[in-house]
Amino acid sequence: MSNVNKHLTTGTGAPVGDNQNSMTAGGRGPTLIQDVHLLEKLAHFNRERVPERVVHAKGAGAHGYFELTNDMSKYTKAKLFNGVGKRTPMFIRFSTVAGELGSADTVRDPRGFAVKFYTEEGNYDLVGNNTPIFFIRDAIKFPDFIHTQKRDPRTHLKNPNAVWDFWSLSPESLHQVTYLMGDRGIPATLRHMNGYGSHTFKWGNAEGEAVWVKYHFITEQGVKNMANDVAAKLAGENPDYHTEDLFNAIENGDFPAWRLHVQIMPLEDANTYRFDPFDVTKVWSHKDYPLIEVGRMVLNRNPENYFAEVEQATFSPGTMVPGIEASPDKMLQGRLFAYSDAHRYRVGANHNLLPINRPKVEAQNYQRDGAMRFDNNGGGSVYYEPNSFGGPKEAPQYKQTPFEVSGEAAQVAYDHNDHYTQAGNLYRLMSEDERGRLVENIVAAMKPVERDDIKLRQIQHFYKADQEYGERVAKGLNLQVPQEVK
Template sequence: MSTNNNKLTTNWGAPVGDNQNSMTAGSRGPTLIQDVHLLEKLAHFNRERVPERVVHAKGAGAHGYFEVTNDLSQYTKANFLSEVGKRTPMFIRFSTVAGELGSSDTVRDPRGFAVKFYTEEGNYDIVGNNTPVFFIRDAIKFPDFIHTQKRHPQTHLKNPNAVWDFWSLSPESLHQVTILMSDRGIPASLRTMNGYGSHTFKWVNEKGEGVWVKYHFKTEQGVQNLDANVAAQLAGENPDYHTEELFHAIENGNFPSWKLSVQIMPLEDANTYKWDPFDVTKVWSQKDYPLIELGRMVLDRNPENYFAEVEQATFSPGTFVPGIEASPDKMLQGRLFAYNDAHRYRVGANHQALPINRPVNEVNNNQRDGQMRFDKNGGSSSIYYEPNSLGGATESPADNVTPFEVSGEAGTHAYSHDDHYTQAGDLYRLMSKEERARLVATIAGAMAPVESDEIKLRQISHFYKADPEYGEGIAKALNLQVPVQS
């Protein structure tokens, strides 16, 4: 006999004790594979759509090259970054996040910024966005967040009630919401927006010494954005506007380019910095960790076939090369599993053997068979296991991930820093008076359809805590009063 006590449960009916924080080794992690609720939640989420991508379904791509312009080999042993002037072929896929494959390019949405470097040591992917932060900071919340961005199960319409209810109950989203609703929420073109790795990663040099690093791609065309009214008009007249604009720019020899710079933080600073450096809802101050130029990315060739190259391209933030490793960022830790799992479902177990994803160096492992295996599948070799004593492929301890310390008790842990307002408020105050007015009007317009005043007031409190003027402006536009702050 079942009882309805309104407890959140797993698919096998067990109650969920913590749905906000994944299970980690100590408060900083890394994430534990024994968190079966996290794994099942992410794995199920990856299989909710057939066959287009669950997120980032609508995209455009191009080939190009990356050229090193500054020697940072004292920080990383990654071969493709080893010398000034070294060029590495690469492919990039730009995308909107929430919309379906046939949605408009000019909607207000973050843009995916996924880069695949075909290095001599294997492929390296930077899978980021055109914003330096994200809405959430733990992967266990990702399926819930994206559900709010998708369609209502009965009406099949977008659901602003769900969007703002989730955001108002997840104050860590405030920084990214402010960026999304600002002028930067609708780029004028894919060529005129920046890109970011967003997460913190670890670089390791030949001596085994490490640093924390963040990636910044700065457009050399200059940042340009679309007026919301123009974007709405384009959405109706030419929903493929960004895709078309990028294709013709490259076809006409107007090759877009980005300067790639990094912020570098000594490992020990992670324990004392004013923000948790692994919290993807926060940025590192460039006054504390200035941008250091690394190289330049140029796009100079369009795909020959959209499906074969853009649609079948697969990226994962866990696609590393020696000298680049993961950080304890909880959102990143979940993505290390989720992305390739999504590709295995959507494209197949052999997705990395497709021409667009295949590395330029030889793949030498014992993975065999699977759907659509189209190469020699290891041929007649009888050495399809490791360890072996017959001259087959063996592990190389020199390429192992550098050791790192973990501490604390295994369990679900929240981030220790809960100031979600300072950086969002700082961003608001950096805007001009006109930009702030447009931001307030955009947010008020997006919140107006929300049926519950309780949700509106809860969210207004977050804006007010970031900056009183910010909250008061939105409250006034919605004919509400800012709630009394506790």
């Protein structure tokens, strides 16, 4: 649309006669409070920043589509996964975890990998990371874990003492620590990394049969990583390197793509598998549950406005569609509440009405009012349920598939506490060069830790995963592996 002869207006639409000079009492002032245009500009400017995300603050996003290449109706009735060739529009947000909104892209950190599918049954958010696992497996530990990744409240500096103290006291973190400190801890670009749902989810088909499922987005660009020295150089010279790379690739028509695969586990296997399949610190063996291709995701359009689309985009693992449900994964169960609650605080109770979050199908419910309700707020329609005035009502065919639960209501840990086998397997899968870089990264990260007891406690975990692993880290820190673990 042409901007020729367009008048500048206030937020309420009144034309502005002078946008260069504030209204004053004479040439030297003081400024008059009746200059409502000045007051509106300053007041709006003061409020231009919504609170940044506590985690995943720094991010980049893009629009695209998901095309189904393998019909999944055998496993799920979710329509986006039914019918080969079906295309679903989507939006993705990539992010770092620990840093603030202005932090560098090329730090050693997991990357958020959050996909919003605008399906014909409503939005479906798959909110994962570029790692198939996580540091903890119970949501009650999440605030404490994130506190260790943030700034010390006294010094306002990152605190390696807190990081390694927490990890050494939380041995379930070892698998993810090994992954993070390895080569994949710093992806070369956002286009050259895989994405994962990380958690276990449940799929249900039209016949009411259910399976457990894990998601894997495999990059078609190939996995490429970044060396420490290059990452550090870019962090200083171009802290927005990943954001810029993604934008430029799409702008130049080099559209990045990922192949979505899933692992499928029969419900009954969850009771006998050698690892708890709901423990997000563990993976399922691909030999036991091979990858099955589902479809292809392509990013082909940049946002027109970063704030409106990337910053105000809200994702929640609880945003699901019929045929996709939660599992008993304790970390996932906490996220089902926490993510949407964060958005209600950060963006507002009506965040799902914003264009970037609004479903392509009409939402029909009895939610009313709240700040920034900018549609017709339900008009004069019925505003409660049940009612006898023809308002929307429940549809029993969309009930979730049942699964059996048992036991006493209590605060209990996962039954399986082998935190070392998979971390050791990951170490042994690495080439000698990869192991060398892993150990170098860990040693460099642990050297600033002031207390040897914290270092020794962590070294024990490395040793239990693989003796060589522990011994090489200990040697790098000029320490000895404690005798009690040998």
